[in-house]
Amino acid sequence: MNESLKRNINKLKTQLASNPDSILIGQIHDGNPQPEMEDKNGALAEYTQFLQECDGASFGEIILFPVRELSRNQFYVETLAGGTETWLFIGHILYEPLVINKTDGKVYMFYGDEPVDWPEECFGSFDHFLMDYAFGKKYLDLVPVDLEDGWVRLIRELDGWTTRLPY
Template sequence: MMSIEQFSNISLRGRVAYAISCLENMISALEYDINDWEIVLNYLWTFTDIRYLDDWNEIIVEVIPENLLEFETYEEQKFAHLSKEEYLYLRKLYKSCDLSIHILIREIFELGISHAYSVIEGHGKNSLKCMEQIILFMEKNQFPLPDVRLFLMYSFEENRGWGNRFNGKRISKLLRVRRVDKHLYDLITKVKVTLEAEPDSIIYGELGAGRSDLEMKDTALQSYLEFLKQFNGARCGAIDLWSFETLSSHQYRIADIRGGPDQWLEIGQILYEPLVINKYSGHIYYCKQDHQEVWTKKDLGDFNHFLCHYVFGLKYEEIVPDVHQDEWYSLLDKINRIS
Protein backbone atom coordinates (compact mmCIF):
# COMPACT_ATOMS: atom_id res chain seq x y z
CA MET A 1 0.00 0.00 0.00
CA MET A 2 1.24 3.49 -0.89
CA SER A 3 2.25 5.63 2.09
CA ILE A 4 0.15 8.78 2.45
CA GLU A 5 3.18 10.55 3.96
CA GLN A 6 4.53 10.97 0.42
CA PHE A 7 1.89 13.65 -0.11
CA SER A 8 2.82 15.74 2.95
CA ASN A 9 5.10 17.98 0.90
CA ILE A 10 2.75 18.27 -2.07
CA SER A 11 0.43 21.29 -2.29
CA LEU A 12 -3.35 20.99 -2.39
CA ARG A 13 -3.31 21.82 -6.11
CA GLY A 14 -0.77 19.02 -6.58
CA ARG A 15 -2.87 16.59 -4.54
CA VAL A 16 -5.95 17.32 -6.63
CA ALA A 17 -3.87 16.93 -9.80
CA TYR A 18 -2.81 13.49 -8.57
CA ALA A 19 -6.44 12.54 -7.86
CA ILE A 20 -7.54 13.62 -11.35
CA SER A 21 -4.68 11.56 -12.77
CA CYS A 22 -6.14 8.61 -10.82
CA LEU A 23 -9.42 9.18 -12.66
CA GLU A 24 -7.57 9.24 -15.99
CA ASN A 25 -5.91 5.92 -15.12
CA MET A 26 -9.32 4.50 -14.25
CA ILE A 27 -10.80 5.67 -17.56
CA SER A 28 -7.90 4.05 -19.42
CA ALA A 29 -8.09 0.82 -17.41
CA LEU A 30 -11.81 0.53 -18.16
CA GLU A 31 -10.93 1.01 -21.85
CA TYR A 32 -13.34 3.89 -22.34
CA ASP A 33 -13.03 6.23 -25.31
CA ILE A 34 -11.04 9.18 -23.98
CA ASN A 35 -13.00 11.55 -26.23
CA ASP A 36 -16.14 10.78 -24.22
CA TRP A 37 -14.59 12.18 -21.04
CA GLU A 38 -13.14 15.44 -22.32
CA ILE A 39 -15.89 17.63 -20.85
CA VAL A 40 -15.50 16.12 -17.37
CA LEU A 41 -11.69 16.25 -17.42
CA ASN A 42 -11.57 19.82 -18.69
CA TYR A 43 -13.81 20.96 -15.85
CA LEU A 44 -11.85 19.02 -13.23
CA TRP A 45 -8.42 20.21 -14.39
CA THR A 46 -9.39 23.87 -13.99
CA PHE A 47 -8.65 23.39 -10.26
CA THR A 48 -4.91 23.69 -10.87
CA ASP A 49 -4.99 27.16 -12.39
CA ILE A 50 -8.32 28.71 -11.45
CA ARG A 51 -7.89 31.94 -9.50
CA TYR A 52 -10.67 31.45 -6.99
CA LEU A 53 -11.16 27.85 -5.85
CA ASP A 54 -14.75 28.64 -4.86
CA ASP A 55 -15.49 28.99 -8.58
CA TRP A 56 -14.26 25.42 -9.15
CA ASN A 57 -16.45 24.15 -6.33
CA GLU A 58 -19.54 25.73 -7.91
CA ILE A 59 -18.75 24.20 -11.29
CA ILE A 60 -17.90 20.67 -10.14
CA VAL A 61 -20.90 20.34 -7.86
CA GLU A 62 -22.95 20.37 -11.09
CA VAL A 63 -20.68 17.76 -12.73
CA ILE A 64 -20.80 15.19 -9.89
CA PRO A 65 -22.74 12.19 -11.29
CA GLU A 66 -25.08 11.66 -8.33
CA ASN A 67 -26.01 15.35 -8.34
CA LEU A 68 -26.60 15.56 -12.08
CA LEU A 69 -28.56 12.30 -12.26
CA GLU A 70 -30.87 13.47 -9.49
CA PHE A 71 -32.78 15.55 -12.04
CA GLU A 72 -34.80 14.01 -14.87
CA THR A 73 -34.72 17.21 -16.93
CA TYR A 74 -32.39 20.18 -17.29
CA GLU A 75 -35.18 22.55 -16.32
CA GLU A 76 -35.65 20.96 -12.87
CA GLN A 77 -32.40 22.49 -11.64
CA LYS A 78 -31.06 25.95 -12.36
CA PHE A 79 -27.61 25.00 -13.62
CA ALA A 80 -25.31 28.01 -13.46
CA HIS A 81 -22.48 26.53 -15.53
CA LEU A 82 -23.53 23.42 -17.45
CA SER A 83 -25.35 24.03 -20.71
CA LYS A 84 -28.38 21.93 -21.56
CA GLU A 85 -26.34 20.09 -24.19
CA GLU A 86 -23.65 19.25 -21.63
CA TYR A 87 -26.26 18.11 -19.11
CA LEU A 88 -27.88 15.75 -21.62
CA TYR A 89 -24.50 14.45 -22.77
CA LEU A 90 -23.21 13.79 -19.24
CA ARG A 91 -26.49 12.24 -18.14
CA LYS A 92 -26.21 9.67 -20.93
CA LEU A 93 -22.49 9.13 -20.23
CA TYR A 94 -22.92 8.62 -16.49
CA LYS A 95 -25.77 6.17 -16.94
CA SER A 96 -23.58 3.89 -19.00
CA CYS A 97 -20.29 4.04 -17.07
CA ASP A 98 -18.87 2.03 -14.18
CA LEU A 99 -19.95 3.23 -10.72
CA SER A 100 -16.29 3.53 -9.76
CA ILE A 101 -16.19 6.65 -11.93
CA HIS A 102 -19.10 8.15 -10.00
CA ILE A 103 -17.39 7.51 -6.68
CA LEU A 104 -14.01 8.88 -7.71
CA ILE A 105 -15.42 12.12 -9.17
CA ARG A 106 -17.23 12.70 -5.84
CA GLU A 107 -13.98 11.97 -3.94
CA ILE A 108 -12.06 14.45 -6.11
CA PHE A 109 -14.67 17.09 -5.30
CA GLU A 110 -14.41 16.33 -1.57
CA LEU A 111 -10.63 16.66 -1.82
CA GLY A 112 -10.94 19.99 -3.60
CA ILE A 113 -13.18 21.46 -0.89
CA SER A 114 -11.37 19.82 2.04
CA HIS A 115 -9.90 23.14 3.18
CA ALA A 116 -12.64 25.46 1.91
CA TYR A 117 -13.21 28.64 3.93
CA SER A 118 -10.23 27.91 6.18
CA VAL A 119 -6.45 28.01 6.35
CA ILE A 120 -4.41 24.86 5.77
CA GLU A 121 -2.89 23.90 9.10
CA GLY A 122 0.10 21.60 9.50
CA HIS A 123 0.40 19.49 6.35
CA GLY A 124 -3.29 19.63 5.55
CA LYS A 125 -4.79 16.80 7.58
CA ASN A 126 -8.21 17.00 5.90
CA SER A 127 -6.89 16.72 2.35
CA LEU A 128 -4.42 13.99 3.33
CA LYS A 129 -7.36 11.96 4.68
CA CYS A 130 -9.18 12.45 1.37
CA MET A 131 -6.06 11.38 -0.51
CA GLU A 132 -5.84 8.24 1.61
CA GLN A 133 -9.44 7.33 0.78
CA ILE A 134 -8.81 7.81 -2.94
CA ILE A 135 -5.66 5.68 -2.91
CA LEU A 136 -7.36 2.90 -0.91
CA PHE A 137 -10.27 2.92 -3.36
CA MET A 138 -7.92 2.68 -6.35
CA GLU A 139 -5.94 -0.15 -4.77
CA LYS A 140 -9.03 -2.06 -3.61
CA ASN A 141 -10.44 -2.00 -7.15
CA GLN A 142 -7.03 -2.76 -8.69
CA PHE A 143 -6.74 0.41 -10.72
CA PRO A 144 -3.15 1.57 -11.41
CA LEU A 145 -1.89 4.53 -9.40
CA PRO A 146 0.04 7.42 -10.98
CA ASP A 147 3.71 7.91 -10.07
CA VAL A 148 3.70 10.27 -7.08
CA ARG A 149 7.21 11.48 -7.96
CA LEU A 150 5.76 13.42 -10.90
CA PHE A 151 3.85 15.62 -8.45
CA LEU A 152 6.60 16.43 -5.95
CA MET A 153 7.41 19.64 -7.84
CA TYR A 154 4.13 21.15 -6.61
CA SER A 155 5.48 22.14 -3.23
CA PHE A 156 3.41 22.47 -0.06
CA GLU A 157 5.63 25.45 0.80
CA GLU A 158 4.05 27.47 -2.01
CA ASN A 159 1.14 29.79 -1.26
CA ARG A 160 0.54 28.56 2.31
CA GLY A 161 -0.11 24.99 1.25
CA TRP A 162 -2.54 25.78 -1.55
CA GLY A 163 0.29 25.76 -4.09
CA ASN A 164 1.03 28.04 -7.00
CA ARG A 165 -1.27 27.91 -10.01
CA PHE A 166 -0.15 25.73 -12.94
CA ASN A 167 -1.56 24.38 -16.17
CA GLY A 168 -2.74 20.91 -15.19
CA LYS A 169 -3.86 20.07 -18.70
CA ARG A 170 -0.22 19.91 -19.73
CA ILE A 171 0.37 16.97 -17.39
CA SER A 172 -2.92 15.28 -18.27
CA LYS A 173 -2.20 12.07 -20.15
CA LEU A 174 -5.61 11.93 -21.79
CA LEU A 175 -6.15 15.58 -22.72
CA ARG A 176 -2.60 15.80 -24.09
CA VAL A 177 -3.53 13.07 -26.55
CA ARG A 178 -6.57 15.08 -27.63
CA ARG A 179 -4.62 18.32 -27.99
CA VAL A 180 -2.40 17.15 -30.81
CA ASP A 181 -4.27 15.84 -33.85
CA LYS A 182 -1.71 15.34 -36.61
CA HIS A 183 -4.27 14.08 -39.13
CA LEU A 184 -6.38 17.20 -38.68
CA TYR A 185 -3.46 19.59 -39.13
CA ASP A 186 -2.23 17.70 -42.17
CA LEU A 187 -5.70 18.24 -43.63
CA ILE A 188 -5.70 21.96 -42.86
CA THR A 189 -2.22 22.33 -44.37
CA LYS A 190 -3.48 20.59 -47.52
CA VAL A 191 -6.35 23.09 -47.72
CA LYS A 192 -3.96 26.01 -47.20
CA VAL A 193 -1.74 24.83 -50.06
CA THR A 194 -4.79 24.42 -52.31
CA LEU A 195 -6.01 27.94 -51.50
CA GLU A 196 -2.61 29.50 -52.15
CA ALA A 197 -2.52 27.86 -55.59
CA GLU A 198 -5.76 29.65 -56.55
CA PRO A 199 -5.37 33.48 -56.49
CA ASP A 200 -9.13 34.11 -56.49
CA SER A 201 -9.66 31.90 -53.45
CA ILE A 202 -8.96 34.81 -51.06
CA ILE A 203 -12.59 35.83 -51.60
CA TYR A 204 -13.91 32.76 -49.78
CA GLY A 205 -10.97 31.11 -48.06
CA GLU A 206 -7.78 32.11 -46.28
CA LEU A 207 -5.67 30.58 -43.49
CA GLY A 208 -3.38 32.94 -41.62
CA ALA A 209 0.26 32.38 -40.71
CA GLY A 210 0.70 30.91 -37.24
CA ARG A 211 2.16 32.56 -34.15
CA SER A 212 4.21 30.15 -32.06
CA ASP A 213 4.67 32.65 -29.22
CA LEU A 214 1.02 32.69 -28.11
CA GLU A 215 -0.11 31.64 -24.64
CA MET A 216 -3.48 31.31 -22.90
CA LYS A 217 -3.97 30.52 -19.21
CA ASP A 218 -7.28 28.63 -19.56
CA THR A 219 -6.61 24.89 -19.79
CA ALA A 220 -9.75 24.20 -21.83
CA LEU A 221 -8.55 26.57 -24.57
CA GLN A 222 -5.35 24.70 -25.40
CA SER A 223 -6.66 23.01 -28.57
CA TYR A 224 -7.80 26.41 -29.80
CA LEU A 225 -4.40 27.86 -28.88
CA GLU A 226 -2.64 25.12 -30.87
CA PHE A 227 -4.68 26.13 -33.91
CA LEU A 228 -3.68 29.80 -33.54
CA LYS A 229 -0.04 28.75 -33.28
CA GLN A 230 -0.39 27.02 -36.64
CA PHE A 231 -2.99 29.20 -38.38
CA ASN A 232 -3.63 32.56 -36.74
CA GLY A 233 -7.11 33.38 -38.00
CA ALA A 234 -9.07 32.03 -40.96
CA ARG A 235 -11.83 32.69 -43.47
CA CYS A 236 -13.55 29.44 -44.38
CA GLY A 237 -16.55 30.30 -46.49
CA ALA A 238 -19.33 31.45 -44.15
CA ILE A 239 -17.14 30.77 -41.11
CA ASP A 240 -14.66 33.38 -39.84
CA LEU A 241 -12.15 32.61 -37.09
CA TRP A 242 -10.61 35.70 -35.50
CA SER A 243 -6.87 36.15 -35.29
CA PHE A 244 -5.34 36.48 -31.84
CA GLU A 245 -4.68 40.19 -32.44
CA THR A 246 -8.34 40.94 -33.12
CA LEU A 247 -9.91 38.79 -30.37
CA SER A 248 -10.29 41.63 -27.87
CA SER A 249 -12.20 43.79 -30.34
CA HIS A 250 -14.80 41.06 -30.91
CA GLN A 251 -15.95 40.44 -27.32
CA TYR A 252 -18.74 43.03 -27.14
CA ARG A 253 -21.52 40.48 -27.77
CA ILE A 254 -20.40 38.13 -24.99
CA ALA A 255 -21.90 40.30 -22.24
CA ASP A 256 -25.40 39.47 -23.55
CA ILE A 257 -24.86 35.70 -23.31
CA ARG A 258 -25.52 33.99 -19.98
CA GLY A 259 -22.20 33.44 -18.21
CA GLY A 260 -20.60 36.47 -19.88
CA PRO A 261 -16.85 36.88 -20.38
CA ASP A 262 -16.04 34.68 -17.37
CA GLN A 263 -17.40 31.65 -19.22
CA TRP A 264 -17.24 32.54 -22.92
CA LEU A 265 -14.76 33.81 -25.51
CA GLU A 266 -15.94 34.79 -28.97
CA ILE A 267 -13.52 33.21 -31.44
CA GLY A 268 -15.31 33.93 -34.71
CA GLN A 269 -18.65 34.05 -36.45
CA ILE A 270 -20.90 32.07 -38.77
CA LEU A 271 -22.91 34.28 -41.11
CA TYR A 272 -22.27 37.21 -38.73
CA GLU A 273 -23.62 35.34 -35.68
CA PRO A 274 -21.10 34.75 -32.86
CA LEU A 275 -19.08 31.57 -32.54
CA VAL A 276 -17.96 31.12 -28.93
CA ILE A 277 -15.86 28.72 -26.88
CA ASN A 278 -16.67 27.67 -23.32
CA LYS A 279 -13.63 28.50 -21.17
CA TYR A 280 -14.41 25.62 -18.79
CA SER A 281 -15.22 22.76 -21.18
CA GLY A 282 -13.52 23.82 -24.42
CA HIS A 283 -16.69 23.21 -26.43
CA ILE A 284 -17.69 25.42 -29.35
CA TYR A 285 -21.16 26.96 -29.61
CA TYR A 286 -22.91 28.70 -32.50
CA CYS A 287 -25.10 31.45 -31.01
CA LYS A 288 -28.22 32.99 -32.51
CA GLN A 289 -30.74 35.55 -31.29
CA ASP A 290 -34.44 34.91 -31.75
CA HIS A 291 -37.04 37.62 -32.43
CA GLN A 292 -37.21 38.31 -28.68
CA GLU A 293 -33.44 38.84 -28.55
CA VAL A 294 -32.92 35.65 -26.52
CA TRP A 295 -29.69 33.80 -27.30
CA THR A 296 -29.81 30.13 -28.26
CA LYS A 297 -26.66 28.00 -28.53
CA LYS A 298 -25.87 24.97 -30.69
CA ASP A 299 -23.09 22.73 -29.33
CA LEU A 300 -20.58 21.94 -32.09
CA GLY A 301 -18.32 19.74 -29.93
CA ASP A 302 -14.76 20.41 -28.83
CA PHE A 303 -12.54 22.63 -30.96
CA ASN A 304 -10.83 19.86 -32.96
CA HIS A 305 -14.18 18.17 -33.61
CA PHE A 306 -15.58 21.51 -34.79
CA LEU A 307 -12.66 21.99 -37.19
CA CYS A 308 -12.72 18.46 -38.55
CA HIS A 309 -16.47 18.14 -39.11
CA TYR A 310 -17.98 21.64 -39.40
CA VAL A 311 -15.20 23.73 -40.95
CA PHE A 312 -13.41 21.07 -43.01
CA GLY A 313 -16.09 18.40 -43.29
CA LEU A 314 -19.59 17.38 -44.28
CA LYS A 315 -21.30 19.04 -41.31
CA TYR A 316 -20.54 22.43 -42.86
CA GLU A 317 -23.87 21.99 -44.66
CA GLU A 318 -25.68 21.72 -41.29
CA ILE A 319 -24.82 25.29 -40.30
CA VAL A 320 -24.61 27.05 -43.68
CA PRO A 321 -27.63 27.31 -46.01
CA ASP A 322 -27.45 26.83 -49.81
CA VAL A 323 -24.08 25.08 -49.63
CA HIS A 324 -24.24 23.93 -53.23
CA GLN A 325 -23.70 27.56 -54.22
CA ASP A 326 -20.94 27.99 -51.63
CA GLU A 327 -17.35 28.11 -52.94
CA TRP A 328 -15.86 26.79 -49.69
CA TYR A 329 -18.16 23.77 -49.88
CA SER A 330 -17.03 23.25 -53.48
CA LEU A 331 -13.41 23.30 -52.31
CA LEU A 332 -14.18 20.66 -49.66
CA ASP A 333 -15.82 18.55 -52.34
CA LYS A 334 -12.78 18.98 -54.59
CA ILE A 335 -10.45 17.55 -51.94
CA ASN A 336 -12.88 14.69 -51.18
CA ARG A 337 -14.14 15.95 -47.80
CA ILE A 338 -17.80 15.78 -48.89
CA SER A 339 -18.62 12.11 -49.26
Protein backbone atom coordinates in the same frame (compact mmCIF):
# COMPACT_ATOMS: atom_id res chain seq x y z
CA MET B 1 -4.40 19.56 -32.53
CA ASN B 2 -4.35 16.15 -34.13
CA GLU B 3 -2.19 15.35 -37.16
CA SER B 4 -5.19 14.90 -39.45
CA LEU B 5 -6.28 18.48 -38.78
CA LYS B 6 -2.76 19.77 -39.40
CA ARG B 7 -2.61 17.90 -42.72
CA ASN B 8 -6.01 19.29 -43.74
CA ILE B 9 -5.00 22.84 -42.85
CA ASN B 10 -1.72 22.57 -44.75
CA LYS B 11 -3.43 21.03 -47.79
CA LEU B 12 -6.08 23.77 -47.76
CA LYS B 13 -3.39 26.47 -47.43
CA THR B 14 -1.65 25.04 -50.50
CA GLN B 15 -4.87 24.83 -52.50
CA LEU B 16 -5.89 28.38 -51.56
CA ALA B 17 -2.43 29.74 -52.41
CA SER B 18 -2.73 28.38 -55.95
CA ASN B 19 -6.30 29.58 -56.51
CA PRO B 20 -6.71 33.11 -57.91
CA ASP B 21 -10.22 33.30 -56.38
CA SER B 22 -9.05 32.25 -52.92
CA ILE B 23 -9.94 35.58 -51.28
CA LEU B 24 -13.57 34.80 -52.11
CA ILE B 25 -13.35 31.19 -50.90
CA GLY B 26 -11.25 31.23 -47.75
CA GLN B 27 -8.06 32.36 -46.08
CA ILE B 28 -5.76 30.65 -43.63
CA HIS B 29 -3.25 32.90 -41.90
CA ASP B 30 0.15 31.83 -40.66
CA GLY B 31 0.31 30.55 -37.11
CA ASN B 32 1.18 32.48 -33.99
CA PRO B 33 3.85 30.48 -32.10
CA GLN B 34 2.91 32.04 -28.76
CA PRO B 35 -0.72 33.24 -28.73
CA GLU B 36 -1.48 35.15 -25.54
CA MET B 37 -4.37 33.14 -24.11
CA GLU B 38 -5.50 32.87 -20.52
CA ASP B 39 -6.38 29.22 -20.02
CA LYS B 40 -6.75 28.39 -16.34
CA ASN B 41 -7.76 24.73 -16.65
CA GLY B 42 -6.47 23.70 -20.09
CA ALA B 43 -9.93 23.80 -21.71
CA LEU B 44 -8.65 26.04 -24.51
CA ALA B 45 -5.75 23.75 -25.48
CA GLU B 46 -7.24 22.72 -28.86
CA TYR B 47 -8.07 26.31 -29.70
CA THR B 48 -4.59 27.51 -28.68
CA GLN B 49 -3.00 24.80 -30.84
CA PHE B 50 -5.16 25.97 -33.76
CA LEU B 51 -3.91 29.55 -33.28
CA GLN B 52 -0.34 28.25 -33.29
CA GLU B 53 -1.06 26.54 -36.62
CA CYS B 54 -3.13 29.37 -38.14
CA ASP B 55 -3.79 32.64 -36.37
CA GLY B 56 -7.20 33.40 -37.80
CA ALA B 57 -8.95 32.03 -40.84
CA SER B 58 -12.00 32.16 -43.02
CA PHE B 59 -13.31 28.76 -43.98
CA GLY B 60 -16.03 29.79 -46.39
CA GLU B 61 -18.64 31.48 -44.19
CA ILE B 62 -16.94 30.40 -40.94
CA ILE B 63 -14.70 33.23 -39.75
CA LEU B 64 -12.22 32.70 -36.88
CA PHE B 65 -10.50 35.79 -35.50
CA PRO B 66 -6.74 36.19 -35.13
CA VAL B 67 -5.48 36.67 -31.56
CA ARG B 68 -4.95 40.40 -32.05
CA GLU B 69 -8.71 40.86 -32.64
CA LEU B 70 -10.00 38.78 -29.73
CA SER B 71 -9.87 41.41 -26.99
CA ARG B 72 -11.87 44.00 -28.90
CA ASN B 73 -14.57 41.48 -29.90
CA GLN B 74 -15.72 40.24 -26.50
CA PHE B 75 -18.82 42.44 -26.26
CA TYR B 76 -21.08 39.60 -27.45
CA VAL B 77 -20.28 37.32 -24.50
CA GLU B 78 -21.22 39.91 -21.87
CA THR B 79 -24.89 38.87 -22.15
CA LEU B 80 -24.14 35.17 -21.66
CA ALA B 81 -24.23 33.52 -18.22
CA GLY B 82 -20.71 33.81 -16.83
CA GLY B 83 -19.74 36.59 -19.25
CA THR B 84 -16.08 36.91 -20.22
CA GLU B 85 -15.02 34.63 -17.36
CA THR B 86 -16.79 31.68 -19.03
CA TRP B 87 -16.94 32.59 -22.72
CA LEU B 88 -14.56 33.67 -25.47
CA PHE B 89 -15.98 35.14 -28.69
CA ILE B 90 -13.77 33.55 -31.38
CA GLY B 91 -15.55 34.31 -34.65
CA HIS B 92 -18.82 34.03 -36.50
CA ILE B 93 -20.81 31.95 -38.94
CA LEU B 94 -22.78 34.14 -41.32
CA TYR B 95 -22.34 36.94 -38.75
CA GLU B 96 -23.83 34.87 -35.91
CA PRO B 97 -21.44 34.79 -32.92
CA LEU B 98 -19.25 31.73 -32.43
CA VAL B 99 -17.98 31.29 -28.88
CA ILE B 100 -15.92 28.80 -26.93
CA ASN B 101 -16.61 27.83 -23.35
CA LYS B 102 -13.49 28.42 -21.25
CA THR B 103 -14.38 25.66 -18.80
CA ASP B 104 -15.07 22.76 -21.18
CA GLY B 105 -13.53 23.89 -24.49
CA LYS B 106 -16.72 23.31 -26.48
CA VAL B 107 -17.72 25.56 -29.37
CA TYR B 108 -21.18 27.15 -29.47
CA MET B 109 -23.16 29.50 -31.66
CA PHE B 110 -25.96 31.87 -30.76
CA TYR B 111 -28.00 34.43 -32.61
CA GLY B 112 -26.67 37.91 -31.88
CA ASP B 113 -29.96 39.72 -32.37
CA GLU B 114 -31.77 37.66 -29.72
CA PRO B 115 -30.91 38.21 -26.04
CA VAL B 116 -29.85 34.89 -24.51
CA ASP B 117 -27.92 33.80 -21.48
CA TRP B 118 -26.70 30.51 -23.02
CA PRO B 119 -25.79 29.74 -26.66
CA GLU B 120 -28.33 27.74 -28.67
CA GLU B 121 -26.13 25.34 -30.60
CA CYS B 122 -23.16 23.23 -29.44
CA PHE B 123 -20.65 21.82 -31.95
CA GLY B 124 -18.48 19.84 -29.51
CA SER B 125 -14.76 20.32 -28.98
CA PHE B 126 -12.82 22.78 -31.12
CA ASP B 127 -11.08 20.00 -33.09
CA HIS B 128 -14.46 18.30 -33.67
CA PHE B 129 -15.92 21.60 -34.87
CA LEU B 130 -13.09 22.02 -37.38
CA MET B 131 -13.20 18.44 -38.70
CA ASP B 132 -16.97 18.08 -38.97
CA TYR B 133 -18.19 21.60 -39.69
CA ALA B 134 -15.37 23.74 -41.12
CA PHE B 135 -13.77 20.88 -43.11
CA GLY B 136 -16.58 18.35 -43.27
CA LYS B 137 -20.04 17.59 -44.57
CA LYS B 138 -21.76 19.31 -41.65
CA TYR B 139 -20.70 22.63 -43.16
CA LEU B 140 -23.83 22.22 -45.28
CA ASP B 141 -25.92 22.11 -42.07
CA LEU B 142 -24.60 25.54 -41.04
CA VAL B 143 -24.42 27.42 -44.29
CA PRO B 144 -27.20 27.48 -46.91
CA VAL B 145 -25.08 26.70 -49.97
CA ASP B 146 -24.96 24.07 -52.66
CA LEU B 147 -22.20 21.71 -53.70
CA GLU B 148 -20.86 24.27 -56.20
CA ASP B 149 -19.97 26.82 -53.48
CA GLY B 150 -16.23 27.56 -53.60
CA TRP B 151 -15.48 26.42 -50.04
CA VAL B 152 -17.65 23.31 -50.40
CA ARG B 153 -15.82 22.36 -53.62
CA LEU B 154 -12.49 22.82 -51.87
CA ILE B 155 -13.36 20.63 -48.89
CA ARG B 156 -15.06 18.05 -51.13
CA GLU B 157 -11.72 17.67 -52.92
CA LEU B 158 -9.97 17.44 -49.57
CA ASP B 159 -12.13 14.55 -48.34
CA GLY B 160 -13.40 13.10 -51.60
CA TRP B 161 -17.09 13.65 -50.77
CA THR B 162 -19.71 11.90 -52.82
CA THR B 163 -22.63 13.56 -51.05
CA ARG B 164 -25.72 14.51 -52.96
CA LEU B 165 -27.94 17.26 -51.64
CA PRO B 166 -31.55 16.30 -50.87
CA TYR B 167 -32.93 18.95 -53.25
